[in-house]
Amino acid sequence: MNDPELSQVPVSGGDLTVGRWGDGPISVVALHGISASHRAWSAVAENLHGVTLVAPDLRGRGAGESLPGPFGMATHGRDALAVVNHLGLNQIVLVGHSMGGYVVLELAAKAPERVSSVVLVDGGLASASPPGADIDRLLEATLGPALARLRRGFESRDAYFSFWKEHPAFKETGCWNKHFEAYLDYDLTGEPPELRSRVSEEAVIEDGREVLSGAGAWNNLGAISCPVSLLRAPRGLLNQREPLISDALVTRARRTLAPLTDEIVPGCNHYTLMFDEHAAAAVGRGIERAAKPAGGTSQERNEGLR
Numbered sequence: 001m002n003d004p005e006l007s008q009v010p011v012s013g014g015d016l017t018v019g020r021w022g023d024g025p026i027s028v029v030a031l032h033g034i035s036a037s038h039r040a041w042s043a044v045a046e047n048l049h050g051v052t053l054v055a056p057d058l059r060g061r062g063a064g065e066s067l068p069g070p071f072g073m074a075t076h077g078r079d080a081l082a083v084v085n086h087l088g089l090n091q092i093v094l095v096g097h098s099m100g101g102y103v104v105l106e107l108a109a110k111a112p113e114r115v116s117s118v119v120l121v122d123g124g125l126a127s128a129s130p131p132g133a134d135i136d137r138l139l140e141a142t143l144g145p146a147l148a149r150l151r152r153g154f155e156s157r158d159a160y161f162s163f164w165k166e167h168p169a170f171k172e173t174g175c176w177n178k179h180f181e182a183y184l185d186y187d188l189t190g191e192p193p194e195l196r197s198r199v200s201e202e203a204v205i206e207d208g209r210e211v212l213s214g215a216g217a218w219n220n221l222g223a224i225s226c227p228v229s230l231l232r233a234p235r236g237l238l239n240q241r242e243p244l245i246s247d248a249l250v251t252r253a254r255r256t257l258a259p260l261t262d263e264i265v266p267g268c269n270h271y272t273l274m275f276d277e278h279a280a281a282a283v284g285r286g287i288e289r290a291a292k293p294a295g296g297t298s299q300e301r302n303e304g305l306r
Helices: 038-045 073-087 099-110 135-143 145-151 157-165 178-187 201-213 215-222 247-256 277-291 298-305
Strands: 005-011 014-021 026-031 051-056 092-097 115-121 228-232 260-264
Touching: 005 073, 014 038, 014 073, 026 038, 026 073, 026 099, 026 277, 038 051, 038 178, 038 277, 051 073, 051 277, 073 099, 073 201, 092 099, 092 277, 099 115, 099 201, 099 215, 115 277, 135 145, 135 201, 145 201, 157 178, 201 215, 215 247, 228 247, 228 277, 247 260
Parallel strands: 026 051, 026 092, 092 115, 115 228, 228 260
Antiparallel strands: 005 014, 014 051
């Protein structure tokens, strides 16, 4: 496994840390989920060919944990555009997992001239919360252990690993490998016995409330003209049988967005879609398919990374 090359990109309030894998002629910008980091893309990156994958730590996560709010999809979209501009990228393939999918829609709607295609990885489409719903309770129910970890410390690396080994997404599937361990190691900060996740609870809650409202993503989806691919996990965040993105949501998306390709990646849940060997390879193939029709010459697409 190759570690990404890291760089810094100035944004409002500080710098974003950006990971880069590969040196191919196609530029892929990948945005992670609500409580993740750029290291969530390591298994997928290992399966890409002819591609340069660029993935930032979103504001409030990873090395960007201390970046100030406000958070929200509009802010993350501006930060992602700052990465694209700083690196001089054009005609990018824009990829987002989970909440990253909502940020992808924000950027693709606001800067369509920079984006050749979009890949949503089990994200970007949401059911609007019922009127009067307790959004914070819904957030707790949706994120579960991922949110709980932000409110506690861990006495050791092993204790943190044990916490995740009890998460249903991993305990019930047996998915555990070098990519996930590297992801967890990157997430830890502090010194034993006071280790903690370097994800801002404030950022997760603010972003989660917006995602659960659902409205902004559908507005952005209707403004997108480039091809959109959706890669779905058949099981949910806690490995439950109900997927995060239902067939009904896909049907609604097709009414909003005609050029939509939908694929269910077998044998995975919302988390293991990114880390399981076979699932990550399928995500990689989906990204490569989306990259094939990318416009412009290789030099134009990737000139800022030379």
